[in-house]
Amino acid sequence: MAIALNTLVEEAERYLNASRIQDYCPNGLQVEGRPQVSRIVSGVTASQALLDAAVEAEADVVLVHHGYFWKGEDPRVVGMKQRRLKTLLSHDISLLAYHLPLDVHPEVGNNVQLARQLDIVVEGPLDPENPRTVGLVGSLVEPMTASDFARKVRIVLGREPLLVEGPQMIRRVGWCTGGGQSYIDQAIAAGVDLYLTGEASEQTFHSARENGISFIAAGHHATERYGIQALGDYLARRFALEHLFIDCPNPV
Structure with missing residues (x-):
């Protein structure tokens, strides 16, 4: 089953009440991909390793706790940021990120x-x-x-x-x-x-x-692996979507 990307984003926003929480980054849709969603890949951080795994898994949406565009960071799209965004855009994959709304x-x-x-x-x-x-x-x-x-x-x-x-x-x-x-x-x-x-x-x-x-x-x-899995599972049940959590090892 596939649903509209906007429908998925609106439900995540409603469920997490994200617009009411002040944060250090934009919560919600950070990179827009294809308009229909049938498969979600979730992970803790939108690292290159997770993005590459999401491409391999043919994800429509990457759902993470740590996304992009943090306050005070270099706004230029160069180096690591360019490579990450290029991966998402060239494969028409959306990035959906929730930081403090997911913590609380x-x-x-x-x-x-x-x-x-x-x-x-x-x-x-x-x-x-x-x-x-x-x-x-x-x-x-x-x-x-x-x-x-x-x-x-x-x-x-x-x-x-x-x-x-x-x-x-x-x-x-x-x-x-x-x-x-x-x-x-x-x-x-x-x-x-x-x-x-x-x-x-x-x-x-x-x-x-x-x-x-x-x-x-x-x-x-290690302490933040469980919220994003639970959110992905909730959205998958709500809309009868496929959901795969991918844990990219990180010792920190």
Whole structure:
């Protein structure tokens, strides 16, 4: 079955409520391809590797979390950007990208989906006083040590996480997928036993150690694989389309 590209874009916009969320990039249709869609290829980042795989899979739309045209980037269409855009345009493939709208969505969002993978019961936002903060707090069904939880993260995500182990058992967790290490202060204020995100900065170690909590950096890419899959699955079910998630390896 095929549907109009505009219909797909309109439904993604409605479902994610994307126009209401301020972001660092344009959300929605970033590159327009053929007018009819029957096959979606999704992935975390619109890298050349994903685009090449999408061409091989005969995709009509590439659906990603990390697209193009970020604020402050060089606007010239040269080098890597030229090659990526040329691949899309020469094969008449659309690029559909959702950044923060995908992080915060209550059903297919990266943070909610990661919680489901790790058996964390969502309790609420990481910082209820600041609606712009991306991240959640929740509890484990059964308390465990930080090293046991890190082992679970490794098994589920298929990547060895960085662990800063604190003294207490892990009952309450704060998390923000991707590059959310700067939210560790909000996590500490929320009274969590462990804060999990994708990346770490030098000062993150000291914040965790001196405030007596555990910290896990599980990888930007690894923590953000699940939202885009869930969104692709939703759109595929909604319109009876084909959907293929392609995971291009990224150790970061």
